[in-house]
Amino acid sequence: MSDSNTPTENLVRRTPWPETISRAVVTPLQPSVVYASPSPDRLDDQYEGRAKGYTYAREGHPNADVLAQKIDMMEGVSGGIITSSGMSAVSAVLLGLLQSGDHVVAADQLYGRSMRMLTQDMPRFGVTATLADPTNVAAMRKAVTPATKMILVEVVSNPTLRIADMQGIAALAQEIGALLVVDNTFTTPRAYRPFEHGADVVVHSVTKLLAGHSDVTLGYAVARDPALQKKIYDTSVTFGFTASPFDCWLAERGLYSFNLRFDRAQENARALADHLATLPNVKRVLYPTRQDHPDHNRATAILGEYGSNMVSFEIEGGRAAANAMTLAAPNIAFAPTLGDIGTTLSHPASSSHRALTPEARAALGMSEGFFRVSVGVEDIRVLIDEFTTAIHAAAQVN
Template identity: 65%
Template structure:
């Protein structure tokens, strides 16, 4: 199949060529007009688009059932394109109360500085979101599964609410991916991704993606991203395309191992609780299995049982666990080919007070695991040894 975005030819390369050129030459002013006004296909200046970004966008468009998606230089670029490209001074946006840490910071500090009001609400409770709506509310932004406690948003209920109130429903589909969930099929207006994570899958490409049902909204976000320089690197796009070719296989393997790991952790004496949507003891299990078509995804969160020693004992247990988890990367990321450990209290949610983290269910002994492609039995053995070290 001929890759989209390549020049016309009777033959083509099997691998998409890397196109690092910053500028593209046109034949004449009239030819340039034809490109800018949509009568001809072509590229002008790579900040406005380039072949490698077009190939990645086309792949994700097909996965999400969308058209014309925009690739940005990072996942936060995609979030910013939505919030700052579509909202204006005097508007109000509601966000899920367990969004990614930098999304929370953008809503708590940067948007108010620009005169855009924000409120956080529980996306699993439609009534709490409805109670936060104001006359100037324009948008609701949620993740399908919260970061890092893996609680489920009531997407169908939120979609019905937003439609009734004339609001845009924006869904960050990074954790779940189109393999488990397609937000447009459930009433979302805008979908975004951090391609950096599971889609690219190798921790070597940083990209984001955003697209709206309404092409006019997508165009506004594209113009904002071009104007503010959210240009994706051609090389990162080239790497991400390579990663996306194996995405389905990687997702299925990691998901199967994650289910085994969750059950294994739940059986360990040193573990206080395990959060995995595929387990019957997950608070949103029934809803998750219905919404995600029985997918549990590759993320597992758990809390060490470190006794009654308080935060200091919890941090000591967390340090001991991370040091003993040999072969695993302790890093604030997810979706790599290898399993990674994240400690919200010292990374993604370090900006919150200890009391605020506790209220959200994130103690010093709380870890988020992004399960990779290791041999399952070897991975379980690593966790067994690390838990023993943490609770010794």
């Protein structure tokens, strides 16, 4: 038996954080799941809002709050929450603000899992949805029913980069008394701030441009009305949409370079789009601020100079040409993601929209030769050379 005075006896006790007159320049990482309070009375103070404190990480933790405050500042609001993924943010909004019997009008080119949730999962809870073209307010209006409680849109559609009529949609939402929810992942607050244009709720996949390095999975949700935000928060806590402190810490670090990354990626995207349009095997190029984009005037009115870091294009040929192109560009990650610091390439027919029939994809303008590029911050000359080589390789198949 050990001596009661041995120095190892109290190892289980937590060592107090060192006191210091200096402070860390970098935000500390706090992975603790639980937090100790001095007494039941002080715990009451925390839960009843008289004192700020943490109790259990599922209900909130410092790293999530620091990150949320950063994005709040960008969106011009307060009280946002960080969730475990972009889809958990969407889920917290839908599950927190809708009830059985409610109806949603949603854009018909939302992120694939958002569409699945609206059309396959939410109906199990008695919530129905109708998908409509967000570039056409008349089509959105036609989808409205007496039970419509929410309109859900993305400013720039995925992957055809169409521009929603945000002014008309905001007016429609106000007219019918529905909540306007905007997924601002593609545009980010640097290009578009939804609350300044009539939105009631904003969500983000922080995983993408905001964090920017493909090494975190996080979401963000915020409502203008604190009462609605409380419902979103309670749903997130109840369903356990808890964000990892480490992911929050990494995402905060990513935000420090956000403006630099965003501007460089936009500059590259514009240049790449213009170059792709000159290549003989390219049937069409979609970039919002190009004169030949179907929504060019609306894009410049809404986004100004920020046409997005996304470029979509279509090459001649079918799946064989698509395979040849990706194989000829080994340094461009062929991956179903966007917003990374490096350029990534995705093929909707085999990834995001694979569940649709070829006919349904064709109706949306997505053939086997259709690609979406998330443009990164590389030297634009390198990107132009790589895409030129890849598209030339695809042309040899035809």
